[in-house]
Amino acid sequence: MTRRLFGTLCGLVFLVNFGRTAFAPLIETFETTFGVGPAAVGVVTTLVWVGTAVPRIPVGYLLTRVPRHLVVLGTGALLAAAAGFTASSTSLSTLCVGAFAIGVASGAYFVAAVPLVGELYPEALGRAIGVHGTASQLAAVAAPPAVVFALGAHSWRAVFWFLAVAAALLTVAMVVVLRSRRGIPSSSVGVDRDFLGALAHWRLILVGLLMISAFGFVWQGLFNFYVSYLVESKGLSTSAAGTLLTVVFAAGVPAFWVSGRFVDRFPHVPYILAIHAAFIACLVALTAVSSFLAVAVVTAALGYAIHSLFPALDTYLLESLPDANRGAAYAVFSGLSLLIEANGSGAVGALRGSGLAFEAIFRAFAVGLIVVFAVVAGLYLAGRLEADRLARTAPGVDP
Numbered sequence: 001m002t003r004r005l006f007g008t009l010c011g012l013v014f015l016v017n018f019g020r021t022a023f024a025p026l027i028e029t030f031e032t033t034f035g036v037g038p039a040a041v042g043v044v045t046t047l048v049w050v051g052t053a054v055p056r057i058p059v060g061y062l063l064t065r066v067p068r069h070l071v072v073l074g075t076g077a078l079l080a081a082a083a084g085f086t087a088s089s090t091s092l093s094t095l096c097v098g099a100f101a102i103g104v105a106s107g108a109y110f111v112a113a114v115p116l117v118g119e120l121y122p123e124a125l126g127r128a129i130g131v132h133g134t135a136s137q138l139a140a141v142a143a144p145p146a147v148v149f150a151l152g153a154h155s156w157r158a159v160f161w162f163l164a165v166a167a168a169l170l171t172v173a174m175v176v177v178l179r180s181r182r183g184i185p186s187s188s189v190g191v192d193r194d195f196l197g198a199l200a201h202w203r204l205i206l207v208g209l210l211m212i213s214a215f216g217f218v219w220q221g222l223f224n225f226y227v228s229y230l231v232e233s234k235g236l237s238t239s240a241a242g243t244l245l246t247v248v249f250a251a252g253v254p255a256f257w258v259s260g261r262f263v264d265r266f267p268h269v270p271y272i273l274a275i276h277a278a279f280i281a282c283l284v285a286l287t288a289v290s291s292f293l294a295v296a297v298v299t300a301a302l303g304y305a306i307h308s309l310f311p312a313l314d315t316y317l318l319e320s321l322p323d324a325n326r327g328a329a330y331a332v333f334s335g336l337s338l339l340i341e342a343n344g345s346g347a348v349g350a351l352r353g354s355g356l357a358f359e360a361i362f363r364a365f366a367v368g369l370i371v372v373f374a375v376v377a378g379l380y381l382a383g384r385l386e387a388d389r390l391a392r393t394a395p396g397v398d399p
Contacts, residue, residue, distance in 0.1 A: 002120050005069070006128075008174040009113055010135035012076055015167050016106035018139035018146075019083060020048050021249070022159050023099060024224045025147040025242060029156050034092045038228065042349020044092070044099050045224040046342055051103020052110075053338030059111045060331020068327070069178055071112040076171030079105035080164050087160035098160075107338065111331045118318050118326075126315040130260015133311045137256050140249035144242050204320055205333045207385055211272055212313050213340040214372045215279060218365045219306050220344030222283075223248060229358045234295055244299045251300045252307030259308035260315070268316040269380050275312060276373045279305040283366045287359045 027041050034040075063071060082105050086098030114129065121128035150158040222229075226248065230241035263271060282302035289295055321329050351361050379385050 004177045005174075006117065006120055006132075008170065008177050009072070009117060010132055011170050012072065012109065012167075012174065013113065013132055013136045014139040015163060015170060016075070016079060016109045016139075017136040018143055019079060019102040019160075019163050020052065020106050021140040021143040022147060022163070023048055025144045025227060025245060026156050026159070027224065027228065028238070029151065030092075030095065033156070034095070036092055037353060038225070039349045039353035040092060042224070042346045042353075044096055045220075046344075046346035046349075047096050047100040048103040049220055049338060049342030049345070051100040052107035053103075053335055053342050055104050055108045056111045056331050056335030056338065059108045060328045060335070063112060063327050063331065068112045068116045069174075072109060072116070073171060073174055073178070075105050075109035075112065076167055076174065078108070080167035080171065083160045083164035083167060087157045087164060107335075111327075111334060114314060114334075115318065115327045115330055124264070125319060126260045126262075126264035126311065128260075129314050129318075130256050130258075130311045133256035133260065133307075133314075134253055137249065137252040137307060141246060141253060144246045144249070148242060199329075199332065201321060201325060201329045204317065205329060205336070207379075208313060208317050208333045209337050209340070210372065210376055211276075211316075212309065213337045214369055215276065215306065215309060216337060216341030217344040217347070218283070218362075218369060220341050221348035221365070222344075222362065224345035225348050225352070225358070229362075230295065233358045234290060234292075236292065236295070240292065244296060247296060248299050248303035251303030255304045255307035256311055260311040262308075263312045263315045268312065268319075269376075269385055272309065272312050272316065273373070273377055273380065275305055275309045276369070276376070279309070280366055280369045280373060283362060283369070287363050287366070 023045050027038075027045070030041050030044060031037065059071065079102065082098060082101030086095065086102060089095040089098050114132070117128050117132045118125045146162075147156070147159055150156060150162075223245070226245045227238065227241040230236045230244060231238055234241075236244070259275075279302065282298055282305055285298045286295070286302060289298055317330060317333060318326060348358075348361060352358065376385075
């Protein structure tokens, strides 16, 4: 039961992340189809991630009343409906609605599913989250070539029709798996009922926000405009730029897998700080290099660094939170962080529309990240990150 449920969760996370990342390689297609500029399309991609953020806190409360696996089923149904609506869009406004709805489905899924994954394998939390994240990342790798194939064989609408059908089928498959309730963790059916009690962990939530929000903000702005950036600033062809967008996501596949295991072995905050430093170095290097080979190497390193951060942060928080408040506190953290991160692509679109060059935008972002890194490192060295002591004493596993 545990393996089958985990397998269906991995399948569904593939689809929810496919829905979120399919918009990035379609930016230029949307500009041509709807006759709009980068700022308007930046709003579309922002709405996907705003939609991902908006339902997280309300769903965190819902999970104190409704079993997690039932919420996951609901997100599958919503994803199918939202993808069908997006495929039927006839204007930019309806496309925005569809993008937002896909984001809502994905956000609700992660709030319910990530704690459930950890409870399926409590003795290997980082590893389980890493495998689940790997399935998610495979979707990000598949999205650009899938979009290219759809554009060549049919149209951009075929991408979302595929998503609608696949989400509906996988939701039905999960219903079949859940017909046998044996093996579902007791906490998945509503043990953490104290939503207000989760707010008592506001210090840990703020630490998590400090560690992820600025980096996620920059990442959102970077990958959603990566093709346009490489074409305009590096002089690459659209096909070459699309290939490197695939590379940046492909690097995340081993990153999730390896980082999930590393975070089970090492003190969490120093490991997270090392990831921060690597991402900043890669971002600065990206603005400095120009040849295709150099850009490709930096792209792979950049993708590996940022995707290593996500399982590390999730494991750090979930291990530090008590059972009674884990789901609700994680929902508050993820909802607040994504509300900040989701504005990254809109910010880049607006700054680009005002005439600023991509290189100048990303260099300014790198300076901001250095400041954030210095603050986190300073707090850690001063012994102010008390949650890290909890994380370091949490039981680990030697995979």
